[in-house]
Amino acid sequence: MKTYFLCLLFFTLSAISVYSQKVVQGQIQDQDGNPLIGATIKDQISSSGTVTDLEGNFSLEVEAYPAQLLVSYLGYQELEVAISSGLWSIIQMKAKLSHLDEIVVVGNRSKARSILQSPVPIDNINASEFRSVGQYAVDQLINFKIPSYNATQQTVSDATAHFDPSELRNLGPSRTLVLVNGKRRHQSALVYVNDTPGKGEVGVDMKSIPASAIERIEVLRDGASAQYGSDAIAGVINIILKKRPSSWQLNLESGVTAAGDGFTYSADFNNGLQIGKSGFLNFTGSLYHQDDTDRAGEPGGDGLFGVIFGDDDILNGKHPFIQKHPDLGMNIGQPSYDRYASQINLELPYHGRRGTFYAFGGFTYREGKSFAAYRTPYWIPSDFGLLTPDDEEYEGFLPTFEASIKDYNATVGNRFENKGWKTDISLSAGGNGVDYLIGNTINVALGETSPTSFDPGGYAFSHILGNLDVSKNWGSLSVAWGLEARQETFEVRAGQEESYLEGGAQSFPGLRPENALNENRANFGSYLSLDWDASKSFLLGGAIRYENYSDFGDNLSWKLNARQLIGKDKGAIRASVSTGFRAPSLHQIYLSNIQTLISGGTISNQGTFNNVSPVIQGLGVPSLDAETAFNISAGVTYKFNTQFSMALDFYQVDLNDRVLFTGEIGFDGDDTQDNPVEEVLKDFEVTSIKFFVNAMDTRTQGIDLVANYEDIPLSPKAKLGLSWALNYNETKIDGQIQAPPVFAGAGYDIFNRKEQARVTTARPNLKSTFGMQLEWGAFQATLNNTYFGEVTWQHASDPGKDQTFGAKVITDLILGYELSQQLGFYLTINNLLDIYPDPIDPKGDFITDLGGRFKYPWEVNQFGFNGLMGKVGLQLSL
16 A cells, blocks of 8 residues: 555656746856766755756756856866846856865755765765776775775674675664665665674675666765655765766676686676657666685684683694694685676656656676585584595585575656755665575485485565655755655565474574564655855754654754864864664564574574564563664865865764674583573574574764875876875773673573674774875876775684784785777785784683684784685677
């Protein structure tokens, strides 16, 4: 019924009539007289607007002469011009003075502004910069360009190895909102439940968005719940799709690591078609393949099972298997996977461009394989002849974890103007699903009847979203108002019976029928935003948003911001204060399973009980509620000259009632009596339980610095560009962890030092990028240096066993040569100096390196451990 209502509202508003007004017309050109395609022209009196067509021409209805026009184009200075008649006008624009003059749309619901004029800090990564970053995946593009964003490849972590948690300001994947063309993108189906950064969180599957479909990426580094709703506590990433109307581009690339593994190849095609006079359809097709890498340790002994079994031969490496396999049979590195992605972006203007029908969407299929811990013959004594050929001696087996991931999104909408009122109504649907296959393994309890591959089930998440946004400018006052209705669905599919019977399949017991579910919820939101240009230099703005969720209730968030231009509009002082919130995800409310994990020096069956379970409620765990936040930020930006600009911002985020995924809670060591938790453990035959609970407050403080020195002339044909960005970020736990009384009374630490470190020290507190770009005729060279600060792994209970892994600098070199305007070649060398993280200290706790299996840190991870990788590519365009 909700979907029917949204569709009806969409088509009704699309049919609203518009009224004839006076007309201004002409052509927008650059300084050399070349037409600018897609330049934006706005009437500052009525706020009506249009864009130039393929010949740079425009026609715009205005209320009266003279018309006060604001002309903007990416990479060019904004231009104000008065047109006093309907005669043909030629308007020439100058190239932008600095990076701060780029126009962005995120962070303001009523009026696009330049980065300099915005009252909040915003980064803008253009498609032209993608190659100079030297990364293929969208999450890594942002990671190596914007220091306040972190994303690293995970390994031996089940499905997490196929998604990779990413976040802004080290506040967790759940607290960064992702938009595509300004519309909310759905979350992934996965909760990160393994021992990685972002544990217990839910994020967006950034790997499913092809970079070749993107025109630019806007990153708002400020809380924005009052404008966009839940999840926008750390900030907002707005991905703008390409609008190129009449050209095509093909990119081919292949690479391999210095170790000879991790072979990759990719093919990306983008094509634009003109429809009518000013409409377009832009299409992207993308193919990517990568092989796995292996950087397992060779400890010479098994410190994990030597301790567990009390066997000196295993501990000291005298066991025959260890002597033959010093790496303990492990494969530790990036997973192999294939990705097939498509994306479209369509716009069809009508009624003199006063209205525009638009649609965009995409589908991605990804299939990958990672590995679990090797089952040595002293761990699993036999495979019953199911995996080992008859003529070979049994030596254990290496289970595989295979994931099939499907991701889709589609949006249709209509924008139109009437007497200065702008209305945008849209309907969106999107989803992400992951199905698992556990291969090359057995269920020991089934003996010779065990399968050797298992379907252990899967997860799916989807949403349907309707938006109505209305805005109008009254001179110096800009007003925006909107409604949003959303329905979310989370599904869990049970696995085949053999995958969960008894102990279940080795490495990943399947989801049981009692874990299967199909849950949904609805929420409704409404916002109001006001911006007042009190003078040409002073801006004051505010927003308020009300949200109601069907499962936990409502929230009211607000925001105030201000900006004062200084130095004859060369700089600005800006500040904001806001509240925010994040609704607990359906995943966090309803997830339940039993996993076989190695943790705390034991092999255990750990049970995750969902928040609505009578078991958890019986232990006094309250229903999950929304997290709330209080954000403040203040900063200054300045253009020292036409080439050099800087921005410096301070921020503080107080996050209350943070949703935690607890550590393992097991037996208390007192055998004389059972506490309520131990009764649950025995009833369900698990060694520990975990659950989600609002239990912690944190304070995050930091600074962001961005500096650009552009177009430094070296010769008539050569110029140099310099860029430097830095983020310092520190998160501290405020007060005590609030354990439910039953657990506190029994002396349990529900979120121990090891778990706390994932919040406070698992990501670098200091990260910086410094880039140099040289253009010399048809030759381009870029040298990027990314500094990753130290990270610390904390032992669960013993500070003496903590380990800190030192800071490193990763250097990337990108060389390119354009044979013609249509054909270019490039060479990329990532991690030029073949830098690896500090190795794990083998003298530390044996859990840190899983008994020597891991040479490099896995629970805290700065930049992965693939080492040097070289790639060659070709770009063909027309």
